[in-house]
Amino acid sequence: YMIFDTLFAIDSKFKPHPQMCEGFEASADKLNYSFVLRDGLKFHDGQPVRGADCVASIKRWMARDGLGQTLATVVADMKGGDDKNFSIQLKEPFPLLIDGLAKISSLAPFIMPERLAKTDPYQQVTEMVGSGPFKFVKEEHQPGNKVVYVKNNDYVPRSEPPDWASGGKVVKVDRVEWVVVPDVATKTAAMQNGEVDWWENPPTDIWPVLASTGDIDLVSASIRPLGCVRFNWLYPPFDNVKMRQAVMMVASQADYMTAFVGDQKNWNECASFFTCGGPMANKQGSEWLTGKRDYEKAKQLIKEAGYKGEKIFLLDAVDQPLIHAEVLVTKEALEKLGLNVEYVAADWGTVVTRRASKKPPAEGGWNIFATGWTGADLLDPSTNVMLRANGDQAWFGWPKDDPLESLRTQWLKAQELEERQEIAAKIQQRAFEVVPYIPTGQYEFKTALRKNLKGYIEAPAFFLWNIEKT
Template identity: 35%
Template sequence: MARHGFSKRSFLIGSAASVAAVSLPEFARAAPRALTAVLESEVVILDPHATTAAITRTFAYHVFDTLFAMDTAGTIRPQMVDRFETAPDGLAWTFTLRDGLTWHDGAPVKASDCVASLKRWAKGDALGKMLLAAVTAIEARDERSFAITLREPFPLMLDVLGKPNAPIPAMMPERIIPAGEERIKEIVGSGPFRFKADAWRAGDRMVLERFAQYRPRAEKPDFLAGGKVVNVDEVVLKTMPDDATAATALVAGEIDYMQYLPFDWLEKLEKAQGLKVMALTGLDMFQGNFRLNHATGPFADKAVREILWKLVDQTEMLEAIGIPDRYVIKNCPSFFMCDAPFSSADGAAGAKLAIAEASAALKKTAYKGEPVVFLTVAGSISQTAGAVLASNMRKAGFTVDEQVMDWGTVLARRAKKDGWSVFPVYANGIDMMSPLTHFYIGNNCVNYAGWSCDAVISGKLAAYAKAPDPATRKRIAAEIQVEAYKDTPSVMWGQFSRPAGYRLRLKDIVQSSFPIFWQLTLDA
């Protein structure tokens, strides 16, 4: 990735209007310009360091801010940082914060806050741990600058500090950071929106209000980077019981934005007046995977795992789900997404539906008919993908025990090393785009559900992290993929878009699978 340091450029927001509004009597104030959105789920965990949940990441990018951020091209750009310097030997980095940054409680953002935030975040993040392994010290120099000193060069420094993968390296005041492992109890960030704790109604709604003291960068907004100028007073995150209810509300104008449109509603929504369906491509698409349990059960045997590559046809699965062709990349062989920087077909030659071959191969393994415990989420698109695979597995000679439950139960079940064999899931392309961020490759040989551990992949991940340039990383990523096809940490079931929908009164909305509510404006 190209990287650029930026000189400081102030972007002052006049405060006279907000001061005048405070002095007006209640009856004279204008109603807030509010946007109502239905996201993928309710925001339950508010601590941005505490979970890999995408919904918490969405919340965090609005309420908190980061030192660096990714733009549309994948470039990591300064966000809270004004400028940074690197020593010629690559062992010392110095970062200076932008002037005038303020926490939502009115206190100034200090370098010591950022040091404390980085240390807390890094302890629980795979890439953060990799950074800590190379670090000798992270310390504040003065109120606006801090330094990171390394024992060995760490070429991925900016990629890690600006990574968009949850848990994101969000900055927070040092005073709210707990001494132990518990979650933060106050939600205080420095982002463009402020969380209104007194307006939060669990199971119903959450309100984010514009933070008047936020100072955007002077650059144009570009995905997660640039100037986050907020043109609405409030964003109301509404919880609705099901997709059909939310889609009906969108058509009726009761909500303005819906993150995931139901596929069986797409044709109707594309023709509805006053609506726009957001079609997304590339890294804004999703990758479906079957995650396998390497610790216990039939898939502890590598030879048995490999057979699944002959039982998956992505076109068959996506058609069964009902995803229109225009929202699909057919038969994508790349672990790291197609139409993406590390796209590759290396290692994929044997990944073709061939049930008879799979059956013959299975008979040569040590598999003796043990049940494959297949966890699926009721009513989800991944349940449909799982049903197709389960059917093909039975044809090949597997004994399959499909168990349907809610996602929370899947999370609890998968945390144990026994009692399950496989579950289907899908993840955002931004999370699956590189070896270090891909859930099932980047978490190789760590305590992560599925417990895949391949020594070759471990060595190549270390080499990838030390690679000096993008071309070398791309080569190593292809080598990792070849090994992943052999070890089978997961099996892809397709790359597809989950279109968002919004009312046409929303103007200049960021076209992204990440819900982004800065930049846009509202018509009356």
Template identity: 25%
Template sequence: MRTRSSFQGKRSFRLSRLRLAAVGTALAMGLAACGSGGEGATPAAEESGTPVEGGTIVAALAGDPQTLDVAQNSGALTIYVGQNVFEQLFQFDETLTPRPMLAEDYTMSDDGLTYTIPLREGITFHNGEPMTAEDVVASLERWMVVSGPGKLVAEDVESITATDDATVEIVLNKPRYSLISDLAAYVQAAIIVPAEIAQAAGDQPMADDQIIGTGPFKLGEYTHGQRIVLEKNPEYTAIEEDWGGFAGAKRAYADELEFRFVADPTQQLNGLQTGQFHWAQSVSPDQYEAIKDNPALTVEVTDTGLVSTVLLNHDPASPFSDLKARQAMNMLIDKEAMSRAAFGPDILWTPLSGSFAFEINEPMYSDAGQDVYETYDPDQAKELFTEAGVTADTPIRIATTQTYEKYYQMAVVMQAQLEEIGLTAQVDVFDFPTMIDRLTTAPTSWDISMTGFSGIPGAPSQVNYLTPTWPGGYKSPKMDALLAEYNQATSADEAHDIVDQIQQTVWDEIPVIPISPNKSLQVSSSKLQNLSTFRPGVFWNTWLAG
């Protein structure tokens, strides 16, 4: 990248500018005795709300993440662990406002091209080294190579430099309305790591011995195929503000977080009920009514979640490179029936919506194109498939996983619906990391798949499938132009008008098929106190009652 001198006439936006960025832009489970998992907690308080120091929180994770590099990997397994280890310059609070975390604040020049970011003092990495501006520069430069959102930011970046040990300057080649929200995004996040690690990892996933962040927990052990152990970071200094979400005060009360890899949701629930686990990622939603009143468990629905989505392959080798086939698939799917079969009780997926954002995410939510989303017409779907040249002679290949039972159920529903109109569907089952890898590395091997996308993107560019960097290879000059136009916005109203156009284009071109906003069922032992409902797997400010 080229460098050039700073612009003059800078003005401070500080938190007011952070709020403006959010307004415009803002991958889920104990009897009275907790068994061996609760050993070591100081018996200082029962359920009085008084934090208790010590102990090991044992969490059942649905599989081995393979990597904890949350800058490069977008999988929920990676995020649930990594969010306790790494931090960013800015992170979203519970209202989806970006707040300064490793940054002290920032200023922006009058022309919107130069951002000056002073860093918080006294921040140290898990290896004991102080965080400096050079670490931030190296981390952001790597993020712009390995992260989908980062690659999009890179197109607008002229330079990132350290003006001194505690100040970073970002110079853009054109204004980018979403920059602070981009830096706060938690999927493929702009995490800050030591410069030597960012440079050594380059465009590859960080190795286990490179998992060094600034967060309240640090990596103690990673035994692949078995478990991950995070240890309390004794050098962590929390900020005082209680912002919630991913931001604000973070305090590690437990001595350790132990993530055990348990693929079977029934085994996860049994482990909760016998005291083996304190938290489980994947208790089946079908268990909701049976366990919601169990006093030994805390059963909650998270405030946010994933927009469960059917992926369509735009590769020329797939029938879904034809818009008519994509329109047909949308008309064929009974979204309410699929949601009920895959996601459980209505409370976890209603109201139905075709938006790429949850309704609480006001800056990004839009009901444009809802009429297309709601169209259910198998007869018309059959006609459109015929016009697209799709026949029973060639099976439609559905790549799915049983790591998350809901995605397998989505595949089963689609297979049945395709067969009902005389087509053939082949379901191929993989573990989740392998499935995601195949979608990228073997683009001619699949036609349909499924995953979930964050319902709280901070900007349209954080909706991964809107760009060719995501499996499926959707390319659209119209969408590219709208994404670029969004970043030229100068007000929240102007930005939201463009969000409406982007959402309408999703339903005009159907890059994917959003099914429903799928919140998470978070089930934990009643001994686990003050667990966040903002997102699953947030274990700071959480403790074990004695």
């Protein structure tokens, strides 16, 4: 969001608003959409933003994003030229078109120059060129150490007040240095001594230390993030649904959250596949997580699954406190079930690489890993990529379940909130039955800012506009 911008943007009430777009018109049958870009949009290379850039960027996004992939199946045509206009023609109505173009979290439909957007969607673009409120300073980039951004003086913000990703992105500082400091003690000292202004995500045990400093604010997220444990459906033993059910049957959100966060005031149980506090959260099927943790019944399921003692490769990113805590709790539960656990300790970068591998677990693949998501990521079936069950095209773990996919399609086509909520309950029921992953609870997230920083925008992503240093 520092470098790139989106055509539409979501506010704190989950409503999309025009951002790069001035507006749009839709035909009565909701099959033809015409968009007009607002005046003054310019990429960081000095070129104006054109309709052709938008079309190419949307195509790139549709190839990778879960919601975008579904949208792609109903797009008949997209047209954009050298002016500020572009259009989308649909084969059938798609009620979430504008919501998709406003998606706030991974993967956001960022707009980039056509020449970059035409890069293979599965390859990284070679330049960081967008039209957003900050520019990337390539010459000062130190991979793994420091990223530098400067104010984009050519950026023309909207006139509306900022609200999440929507509204005016008014930059009030000339320069932002994003510094990577692996050591917690070093980061703590840097905040205490005034060497840095903002710590994105301090561990829970450091909160009291920072709060006692006196000139540091700890700001909570309005929507708590969530943890989860993910299975690999491609290989034994978790290609068998009874094995996945057995692990869920003994999973305790209280154990997970206590291990990570500690004090219960800083976490809550969330027995839903959708963010608790969001419009799609429900209790359908939740007894899988809220009922008695039954090890004997779980062991019976393991027996019925025909488990043969295969090694279970459990990935642990030991440098990530949430993930490390989740993995240790999972390891204990698996061993208590009598399963053969191969614990793999690594850093986050290694886990990210290995979880993408479809190789057999013993040959560089995996069986289980843990992770966490922002509340915005898991709000509904359009954003929750872990509920995709389209096999090889699904997120890491590659679940394949046609009924779950069919329900998701029904949800995307539903017109009214009440209908979507009814379908979301059915999706959740099916998810508890087939277990694409285990929700491990919802936890407090705090970011630490020095008190001389004003204008912080609380949102699921970190936004640096509107902030001034007094």
